[in-house]
Amino acid sequence: LNIINTTLPSEYNANYNKIQLIESIKIKSNILKKINKPNYESFLLLSSLLKSLRLENSTASHKDFWANENLNIYQDAIATFIDNDDIESAFTFAEENKSNLLVQSLNDIEAKSYANIPAELLEKENDLRAKLQFYQKKKFELENSDNIDSTKLIDYFELITTTEFAIDEIVDTLESHYPEYYELKYNEEDLKAADIKNILDDKTAFIEYFVGKDSAYVFTITKDNISVNSLDILSDSTNIFLKYYQSISDPNVSATFLDSHSKSTYKLVLEKALENINSNIQDLIIVPDDILNNLPFELMKNEKDEYLGFKYNIHYQYSGRLWRLLKNRKSFDKKYDFLGYAYNSDNVNYIAERACATMETGNLLCSDKEIQNIATILKDKSLLLKNANKDDILKNASQSRIVHLATHSCLDSENSDYSRIFFNDGYITNIDLQLQTMNADLAVLSACESGYGELIKGEGAMSISKGFFHAGCKSTLVSLWPVDDCSTSEFMGHFYTYLNEGLQKDVALKKAKQTYLETAHPSRTHPYYWAGFILIGDNAAVFGNGGGYLIWVMGFLGLLVFGWCIKKV
Missing domain, CATH: 1.10.287 (Helix Hairpins)
Structure with missing residues (x-):
């Protein structure tokens, strides 16, 4: 057992075989674990080594390998720090295994823009x-x-x-x-719970999940508190989650089935997370993990029979580090407020869902109406592209604050790089999007399963949505199942009405769902018709600062009246 007493180098030679060193430290940590002698320094060094390997490996496949291969390291580290009441360090380790590919890609783009x-x-x-x-x-x-x-x-x-x-x-x-590029690219600071607290206001809670191979945890952070709970979601929960997903995405299931699985999923996933938040909390930021990436939290019901999405304003993040990055990213001046595209096919058949089982896609009955209605709501600076090719759309997307695509998308469950979103003259894939530059404030992917994707340990759901973040978008509105064409068109009208009033995106989304339910025909009130869309990324208002256009106008008129009164005096 001499390895137990071996002093680990605080600084290791750059040419030292890092993989061998990682394996040695893992052996040491496992031995210490068995004799109840946790070694914090081992975990900290492992963290440093893993981060170094992740940054040095240029291919996505290598990064995926390391995220999955070393999941046990993060799991053991989190358990060790929690057992010793160091929740803050446990949270930092949980964050290190989230959306590294996307965060590193965006850091690289930022570094290149500043390094001359x-x-x-x-x-x-x-x-x-x-x-x-x-x-x-x-x-x-x-x-x-x-x-x-x-x-x-x-x-x-x-x-x-x-x-x-x-x-x-x-x-x-x-x-x-270019040393400035190197420093900006690799000078990635760990995210601490204190960093999250500094960004939060007193009405927002940040909830992050970690799902390992043998254990799962949920961290809840508010302005003045952090708590962690273990979750029993690794045994029979997959079946429960699948039934929950079926209950909300299939309009033919019974109300009893829906109610039962909304409540059982809430109990498994959210009940502990919300125990320690106070009644002032209005907004939830949720960072899911593993299978939770493909489930909408809004439709989970609490003990008071309330949908979570009607009690709170909810939006999602791929990781806390990505949230911090997006908060600090500036918005660019754009030629257009809104770019709207509606899919038109040579196939004369109309279909009811924005989905595709083959490469043949039919026309969408309500997509034209959808973008026309939105342009009417937003009025000025809207560009509608009905029969444009994909190159024209991508070129104009870089000049638009909102990119809205009412079209088909196809999920590739075996290789998410080739999930597709369709245009008149073909399609683009997730991997194609990584070469684009959009920098939109919001990409609305009004298509099927645009937020659903292959699950990769340490990265989450590899959906088409992530491609738009790679292209520089600050947020996406995406669907988690094949959505109904005409109810989606109606729902989007409500969403843009509230967005145009200057509301935050998550608030506009909640109000749009409530308005849809209040006005829809009883036969079209199942969640399948209105609850498929979720917001990922930055939730700031697109128009104004959240106070609404009406408030701005009233303030301006008030100033005019005040000035007139002074002039009269």
Whole structure:
């Protein structure tokens, strides 16, 4: 047991084999765990090493591997710190295993914008990344074709490998020749509970989940408090969650079935999390994990038979670090307030859902009406694109505060990089979006399952929504199931009415759902028709500062009257 007494280096040689060191520390930690001698320094060093490996590995597949491979490290660290009443350190470890790919991608974009790197060098890197994605897409299409040409498959594999090496060489050049870029890219501060408290106001609670292989926890943070609870959601809960999802996404289930599973899911997931918040709390920020990423919390019912989404304003974050990053990101001046696109197909058949089971997609009966109605609500600075191709839409999206796509989307459950969103002349994939620059305040993906995706440990749901964050969007409004076309059109009218009044996005979303229920035909009041959309990312108002256009007008008129009175005196 000499390894127990081995002093771990506080600073290790950069050329030391980090993977071997990680394995050695894991062995030491496991031995200490068995003899009840937790070693905090081991976990802190492991954290530093894992972060270093994550930042150094350039490919998504490597990052995914490390997130999944070392989930037990985070799980054991969290348990150790909680057992010793150090909830703050436990929270920091939980945060380290959240949406690292997205956070690192956005940090890289920010670093490049401030580091005075020559445009031609950035263009060369972008060209290589475009080639890489082209080869990857061709390889994917070939692998999924009926007749696989093994020679072409090998060619694409070699092209992908060669291009990845070329990208690595450019990245090495950027990091070695532009120290400001290197520092901005890698100087990623850990997120502490105190950082969350500093951002929160006294009416908001931040709720973050960690789901490991053997244990699960929920952290609840308010302006002046942090608490943690263990959750019993790893045994038979998957079946309960699936029934909950079925009860809210299938309009044919009974009200009793819906009520029962809304309450049982609330008890498993939220009851403990909300025990320690006071009655002043109005807003919830939720960072889900694992299967919880694909469930809407708004439809969970408490012991008072209240839907959570009608008691609180709710929005979601992929991680606390991403929330901090989005809060600090500036908004850009735009040519258009609203870009609206409605899918039109050569297929003359109309369909009722914005979903697709094949590559053949039909027209949507209410999508044209949807974007016309929104443009009427917002009035000025709206651009409607009905028959435009995808390149025109993507070009104009970079000049728009809101990008609204009323179309079809298709989830690829086996490879989320190739989940698709459709345009008149084809589609773009998740991986295509990573080369785009939108910087919109809000992307509304008025399509099916745009927020639902493949679950990857440490990254969450790899939905088409994440592609829009990679493209620079500050928030997305997305669906968690195949939504009904015409009820979605009606719902969106309510949402934009409240958004135009200057309300925060999450408040506008809650009010839109309430208004839909109050006005809809009784046959279309099941949650399937109105509850599929959730807000992810920044929840700030798009128009005004949340006080509403009417308040601004009244204030302005008041000043005029006041000035007139002074003049008269």
